[in-house]
Amino acid sequence: MKTRFLFFLLFILTTAAETTDPTLNDDILGLIVFKADLEDPQSKLASWNEDDVDPCGWVGVKCDSRSRRVAELSLDGLGLSGKIGRGLLQLSSLRKLSLSRNNFSGALNPDLTRLENLHTVDLSDNALSGPIPSKFFWQCRSLRSVSLAVNRLSGEIPATVGNCLTLASLNLSSNLISGSLPSEILSLYGLRVLDLSGNFLIGxxxxxxxxxxxxxxxxxxxxxxxxxxxxxxxxxxxxxxxxxxxxxxxxxxxxxxxxxxxxxxxxxxxxxxxxxxxxxxxxxxxxxxxxxxxxxxxxxxxxxxxxxxxxxxxxxxxxxxxxxxxxxxxxxxxxxxxxxxxxxxxxSLPSWLFQLGLQKILLSGNNLNGSVRISSASEQTVQILDLSANTFSGLIPSEIEGLLSLQTLNLSHNFFIGSIPVIFGKLNVLEVVDLSVNQLHGNIPQEIGAAVSLRDLKLEKNSLSGGIPIQIGNCSSLTSLILSHNNLSGPIPPTLAKLTNLQIIDLSRNNLSGNLPKELSALPHLLSLNISHNFFSGEVPSGLFNKISPSSLSDNPDLCGSAVNRSCSTVLPKPIVLNPNSSSSHSPSSEFSPENLRHKKIILSISALIAIGAAVLIALGVITITLLNFHVRAATSHSAATLNISDDYMSQSPATDANSGKLVMFGRDDPDFSTGAHAILNKDCELGRGGFGTVYKTVLRDGKPVVIKKLTVSSLVKSRDDFEREIKKFGKMKHPNLVCLEGYYWTKSLQLLIYEFVSGGSLFKHLHESPELNCLSWQERFDIILGVARSLAHLHRHGIIHYNLKSNNVLIDGSGEPKIADYGLAKLLPMLDRYILSSKIQSALGYMAPEFACQAVKITDKCDVYGFGVLVLEIVTGKKPVEYMEDDVVVLCDVVRGALDEGRVEECLDGRLAGKFPVEEAVPVVKLGLICTSQVPSNRPDMNEVVKILELIRCPQDSQADDLC
Missing domain, CATH: 3.80.10.10 (Ribonuclease Inhibitor)
Structure with missing residues (x-):
């Protein structure tokens, strides 16, 4: 009731302002009404008491020394939220208003600049949204500085900004402002600071x-x-x-x-x-x-x-x-x-490089050569030294140990020879060492234990020998240890288990041996462990490889346990046989040492001989039966893998196919999917048909479900060598938002691609076939858009164009993450024939970039950007790219673009969301989708830019300006 009375009184005072002189109570009343609109969880404004004579002693309030009217209101960083209400309009003498670093929301009040004495407005770092009203700049009067940075303001910069001729500083950075730079801004001749960064300005x-x-x-x-x-x-x-x-x-x-x-x-x-x-x-x-x-x-x-x-x-x-x-x-x-x-x-490196007191030297990825010579000057300040990916040769200079401030050392991908210099003892702040892909030999220095700050150690693809030093257990900060592709030998030191920060361990392709330490299972942050292609033996500790691919254990023939699908031999207790000639002081273990067995005659009891004979007979029987079973199973498996496929799809005889077929499973030593071949025969396992082929679900021998795509473009597919080259390239594409290619099967007339199984179904089904109660939320839709954008950016960085992006090729896994399928398959064709791509491969209409219709325009990754833009509009509207009516064909892009031009873009969003979406995110996403579907390829952003824009839309407050380095 009290608040309502204050609002009523404020209304009367406001309407009577022309006939009533302002009084001291106007300031108190205006501030109390302003406070009534706020939430103050930390009670920062507890001193604001309406019974005070004046507000000059209140927190954040400064008054003019003569008039005792409020001249400044500075409430920066007080954790306030709510609306910036009309109460402030009572502060007729206000010169400075600063409310930055709070959580004020709602639209920008256009009447704030009506205050005649106001010269500074700072509303930065809040959650204000909506367009900047033209009225805000209509009557600038004495306005000198305006900062609306780091909010969620949208729309264009009003042309009325040109009225503010007294403006010296304008900061609208890190918002969602679009459109072009208004020419009126050039009339602000007194402007000293102009910051419009981090927006969507074009032109x-x-x-x-x-x-x-x-x-x-x-x-x-x-x-x-x-x-x-x-x-x-x-x-x-x-x-x-x-x-x-x-x-x-x-x-x-x-x-x-x-x-x-x-x-x-x-x-x-x-x-x-x-x-x-x-x-x-x-x-x-x-x-x-x-x-x-x-x-x-x-x-x-x-x-x-x-x-x-x-x-x-x-x-x-x-x-x-x-x-x-x-x-x-x-x-x-x-x-x-x-x-x-x-x-x-x-x-070669110039002489000044180590003489100027540089802190960061970054020269990677050039063709620089020669040896590296470091000045022996007593005071070196280098913190980052990156000479990677050049053609430097010779020894790694020992003078590196004099770079006492060194944090990152990267000399990888060069031709350095010799041993690793002893640099770890003195460099106490060293965090990253990358000496990979060189020609280094010798041991890993034991002094590495002194590198207590070391986080990343990469020494792969050298010729290092000897063991992994136990002193590495002192590197308590280590998160990544990459020692693969060397000649290291010996066991894994148990001290490695002390490194509780370890996330990545790669010891593959060495000569390491011994048992795997059980303590490795307890490493709390371990994400990846690869010990493949070594000589480890014994049982794999339980729990160690629960979250790690079995391929990381491959080519260790003496490992056993469930992780490698190989049973461990039952260890029977050995019969104790005593030598009556030995003294009681000798233990049984020493009596049966290899030396004693060579030089002593051991007398066996009759019962022991009988037991041994029986054991030998049993063992021979077990071995015989096992070999027979293995032979039968292998023959059956081979027959299934060959006959079942050929009977279903091929006209050749089984013998011919057996000679010409080739099955490759990436990261698997035993490429057997006989159960998968059997399942292909079962039409109930068919998941669907697309432009490239028919898709089936099956299960591998190890119980892992996979998807097998039988290509229906066999007559168009490249030669075997070209096919395998492209497929292996796809097999290396690892990204959380890409469907993983597990392997392939090849004959001249049949090609199968084996993919991971994604359980959640296609995006198409979620958008167009799910009941309303299960429709995707805005948060889920945004996450899908961002995930697809990141995966496309990853593909483009590796030179792979999808060519066939559509909602049917976006799968949703059990956790709601999107995964793109069918990427790059058009590259399997002998040439990128536009007719084939448009009529056969692109079976869903509406996603095709217009340049596919023009033979003179080059097909680039901007085609994917166009398809992505269509997909974005499909996700936010819930409508198909092309829909057929009785007398018309409705193209989604045209409908949304028309709605945007008429200012009703929010009406286009999926009605099932029922307003449950943030307008400050939804509208910019729609605009981004339209920009991606520009008719001119060069006007479309690349996918890296799209990812940055989406991250800005989601978290504009995180887009602060960063340092150059």
């Missing part, structure tokens, strides 16, 4: 920015801006920081940028800029940070870089730079970070 940067001569800081990073940089950008002579990274900008850098002599921070990373690195960069004398990474720059590194005396961080990684590193860079005395990784640089 070109408008020319005219050069007229904004007061600009000091501009950040437009993490948007979708495209086109070339305007030539007049060099007119911003006072500019100190320019960040245009992570956009789609292209072309060469305009030469007018050389006039930005005061600029200390320049980042253009992750764009499509081309051409040589300009010589005029040396004219930007004040540069401290220069980041041109992940572009298409070519040519050599210009000598003019040496003119940047104040340069601290230099990142030219992931370009196409050639030539050698210039010696002139030795003049950059302030340099602490250099990153030239993943280019095509040649030559």
């Amino acid at each position: 070109k940067i408008p020319s005219g920015m050069g007229r904004m001569f007061n600009l000091r800081t501009v950040s437009l990073k993490r948007n979708w801006l495209s086109g070339i940089l305007p030539d007049d950008i060099g007119g911003c002579l006072l500019l100190r920081s320019l960040d245009l990274g992570e956009n789609l900008l292209s072309g060469v850098l305009p030469e007018t940028m050389r006039r930005l002599a005061m600029c200390s921070y320049l980042s253009l990373r992750s764009n499509n800029f081309t051409g040589d690195v300009p010589l005029w960069l040396g004219d930007m004398k004040n540069l401290r940070t220069l980041d041109l990474s992940k572009n298409g720059f070519s040519g050599g590194v210009p000598d003019s870089i040496g003119s940047l005396q104040f340069l601290k961080r230099l990142n030219f990684s992931e370009n196409s730079l050639t030539g050698s590193l210039p010696e002139s860079m030795g003049s950059c005395r302030g340099l602490v970070v250099v990153d030239f990784s993943r280019n095509s640089l040649v030559g």
Whole structure:
């Protein structure tokens, strides 16, 4: 009742404002009404008492010393939530309003800027949503600084922002703002700070920015801006920081940028800029940070870089730079970070590399050569040294032990020889050591036990010998131990079980032997353990391989137990036979040592001889029966695997097929799926038919369910060598959101692909055939979209295009995770015939990118992006890509795009969700789907960008600006 009275009184005061002079009570009343809209779980506003004479002593309130009116309200980081109500409109003398780092929600109040004296508004780091009202910028009056960063505001930047001629700082970063940059923003001649980063802005940067001569800081990073940089950008002579990274900008850098002599921070990373690195960069004398990474720059590194005396961080990684590193860079005395990784640089390391006091040296993925020489200077500051994937040779320099600050050492994929230098004793902060894929030999140093901070140790693919040192048990921080593909021998040291942080252990392809320590079963965080291709023996400890693939035990012929499907021999007690000539001081164990058995005559009792004879006869009988059973079973299994398949699908005789067929199971030593072949004959096991073939469910001999796809494009499939090359490539694709390829079967006229079985059915069934009570929630739909995006990004990074993305090829496992099936199968065809792809393979209409209809347009991974966009719209709307009516054909993309243009996109969402979805997530997801279905391939984002955008939509508060390195 009291709150209702306050609202009523506020209404009367507001409507009478034109005829009534403001009084001291206006401030108290306005703040109390404002508080009534809030939740204050920590009672931070307990001091706000409506009975006080004035609010000047309240938490977060500052008053003008003369008028005693509220001049500042700063409630940053107090854990407040609720709406920003109309009570604040009573604070007519308010100059500064700062409510950042809380959880205020709802729409932005457009009347806040009606306060005539307001010059600072900071509502950043909240949960405000909806579009920015045009009215918010309509009457700016004296507004100087506005920050709405890190919220969930959407829509376009209102053109009315051009009215705020007094504005000096505008920060709308990390929101969901879309559309293009309004040209009206260029009329803000007094603007010093402009931060629009982390949004969905598209289009070109408008020319005219050069007229904004007061600009000091501009950040437009993490948007979708495209086109070339305007030539007049060099007119911003006072500019100190320019960040245009992570956009789609292209072309060469305009030469007018050389006039930005005061600029200390320049980042253009992750764009499509081309051409040589300009010589005029040396004219930007004040540069401290220069980041041109992940572009298409070519040519050599210009000598003019040496003119940047104040340069601290230099990142030219992931370009196409050639030539050698210039010696002139030795003049950059302030340099602490250099990153030239993943280019095509040649030559040896420059002399200045270990003389400038660098902290991070990143030169991986080039063609650098020669030996590595490290200065013996007493004070080395290197924290990260990454020279991997080059052609360095010679010994690993022992001077590395002098790099006392070293945290990461990566010399992998080179041609280093000799032994591992003793570097572990002194480098107390060393966390990562990667010396894999070299030509190192000798032992692993025992001094490794001193590396108490070591997290990752990778020494695979060398020629290391000797045993695994027991001192490794002192490396208490170790999480990853990779020693595979060496010549290591001896047992696994039991001290390894002390490393409770271990997650990955790979000891495969060595000469290790002995029993497996039972203590390994107790490692709490172990995710992967591979001991395959060694000489381990004895029983596999129970529980050790419950969550680990049996392939990680393969090629250890003396291992036994349920984990390897091999029974352990029953150990019978040996009869105790005493030598009457021996003294009582000798134990039975010493009496039967190999030496004594050679040199002593042991007298056996008659009962012992009878027992031994009986045991021998029984053993011979067991062996005979076992061999007969094995022979019969093998013959039956082979016959089943051959005859059943050929009888069902082939016209050749069993003998012919047996000679020509080939079965390969990835990661399995015993490729037997005789039960699977039997199940194929049973039509009840058929799961469905698609463009590539018929799918059956079956069970392998070890009880594991799998899916077998019989290809119906046999006449089109490539040769055996090409087929196997592509299939093995797919077999290496491991990702949580990809259906795992387990193996394949080949003959000239029959090809079978063996996949893991995914229990939850297809996405198509969940969307279009499930009852309303079991329909997917918004959270589940978003997780599916994000999982599919991540799996496609993974495929594209490895050069694999799906070609056939649709809801039938997205399977849902028991935990609700999506898994993509049928990826890359079009590559099995001798050529990517568009007619075959469009008419046969793509059996579901609506997902095909328009370029399939044009022979002149190259088929790229942007086809998958188009299909993904259609899939996104299908998931959020619950409608099929194409639906047939009595007199019409309805295309989903067109319907949703029209609804977006008319401002009613929310009406398109699946009605079964019944409003149970966050609008601030749903609308941007729909817009993303439409952008992915752009008719022009170059306008579609790549899947890595899609993943980043989805993560931003889900968690915009996590998209803070990150450091260069």
